[in-house]
Amino acid sequence: MSRHIAGHDLEPLATGSWILGTGGGGSPYSSYLGMKNFYGSGGSVDLLDPAELADDDLVAVLSTMGAPVVFQERMPDPAFAIKPLRIMEAYLGKRFRAVMTVEIGGCNAFQPLLAAAASGLPVVDADAMGRAFPEAQMQTFAIADLTMYPHVVADIRDNDVIVARAATWHALERVRRKVCTEFGSVATTCQAPRTGAEIKRHAILHTTSRAIALGREVRRARAAHEDTVAATVRAAHGKLLFRGKVIDVQRRTTEGFLRGTTRFAGLDGDAGSTFEIAFQNEFSVGWRDGTVAVTTPDLICVLDSVSGEAIGTESLRYGQRVSVIALPSPAIHRTAKGLEHVGPRAFGYDISFKSVFAEDEVELEV
């Protein structure tokens, strides 16, 4: 059923989507402030159940792309979010029925809300990653081998590029990444238009609702002075992997990504151990005392041990008390085809995926 996103859902959406960002996707905070402002002036946004889409409804798949650290300086706003959608409509000569995000993790959870604020279009309660991933070919529509073009990349200035055709999803990713870097490492996109039928079949459904529910639970636990990390693990059927403090962070902003590693020294039951995580925008592989402990597509999340808020790869810093948790991935990511797109080898690690979750353990569901 279609429903309004309530004003009091916005803060939980920020908390929940930041956890699902697995370190990447950019902090949702400034997008959240933008939407809070819109609600404060009487606006509101409709959330559309994907089941309500007609098979031939056309949906705009939106994102902000680039280096998350830049998003903190050039804050998202409705006009920038809607710009590539309007360019795509002019290019197609068709109007969109609704908007959705390419990824529910991080600030892009709010991208269709910002576009909705500028257009009145409803937001489809779904995404194409169930989390955040750094590259275009990591979306479920790529795993399903759907067409990847046309794809609009818009600059905050008067510069706009349409990738009219691309030979492969990887070719699309490479060229749009170069364009984005030239645009200052921040751009908004309107990706290949999707039909209602494609979304119902290939998107990860109800992820906006899921992020809101997860955020609500964290905030409830915090207000009740309960263990917020335990609350997230319980609500999202996850596992606590490590508790410690940050003792090292190495980052480099390169080729349009934030790459690096971070290392934690164990505390409490993990005292004497270390945990290291490598990232490309998002956390990809974790090692406990030098042995692989967890890899993508399991969701690797680093939370503030007290507040339960997620910590992004760009905001990790020495001395933070952190908890590493894993959440189960959407089933599509664990198929052979899914692993080609988002498994450890897709990130350059010669490691076979072995989930920290047994086969019969449930998917992320709050």
Next chain:
Amino acid sequence: MSRHIAGHDLEPLATGSWILGTGGGGSPYSSYLGMKNFYGSGGSVDLLDPAELADDDLVAVLSTMGAPVVFQERMPDPAFAIKPLRIMEAYLGKRFRAVMTVEIGGCNAFQPLLAAAASGLPVVDADAMGRAFPEAQMQTFAIADLTMYPHVVADIRDNDVIVARAATWHALERVRRKVCTEFGSVATTCQAPRTGAEIKRHAILHTTSRAIALGREVRRARAAHEDTVAATVRAAHGKLLFRGKVIDVQRRTTEGFLRGTTRFAGLDGDAGSTFEIAFQNEFSVGWRDGTVAVTTPDLICVLDSVSGEAIGTESLRYGQRVSVIALPSPAIHRTAKGLEHVGPRAFGYDISFKSVFAEDEVELEV
């Protein structure tokens, strides 16, 4: 008057356009072979006098862009030349009346002929540089502040980008250069569509005819065992600046360009002197014994002292006997606005332009 380009005009066009390339634009040789092949199988191409264009006729401005050294490996052909034109027609929802080149210097002299071979469209006898220059904002349409978008960049594979809008000509150049580099440093373009009125007012007219006539004169002198360099200087109202041999070449392929310097030791009357030239695809500034002797927009051409054929920045090599000549630039390049776009400062040299030609000396005309 519209006329056929004769088969026996193709080789002179290659010779003349390579001289007007001022070291850049890429050798026309393989494009010439492609057209020779087309003519050999009974094809021919019409050359249209710009005066015959109606004011609202739409003309496709075409080019191959990238690193000339790559063009030698991935040879130009009609299908690749016409590809961005067809994408532009689909984007605009309009058909073109004719084709023209963005630059008469180097292989792009043949680009509209290749497109004509694939489409039957006539080639407008004009270009937007009167020579070759490395960047988009160096064309006369940029000097005239005409709109720079849409601009199509096509890959030889199934990758195509439309720059739908650009804030400035420089912004267009930067983003299309990144795309071209990602495409393997070779791409074909269909630049912002131009009307007949714009061409008649702002293009450099009759430059295809001029290149053919120049090439004919070089070849006539060669057959008659005359001094080919002197023949070019006389025919094009140029000046001989230096005769010598190549003693040094430094090249780096960087940011989508071929940059570097070359140094010549004097022979004959120039014995004891040296001449150094800096280039960015094309020759930009020349120094005789450490003192500035010639700068863009004067055309700086390096010719084989015997054959009179031009030598490109990518084909300079130790020991070649060379003659450096200057040819007068089109008048538009010597205006204050023109110098902003193509003067020495536009190439990063803190030098004021002083032509080697007196004010009353004529423009390049054969």
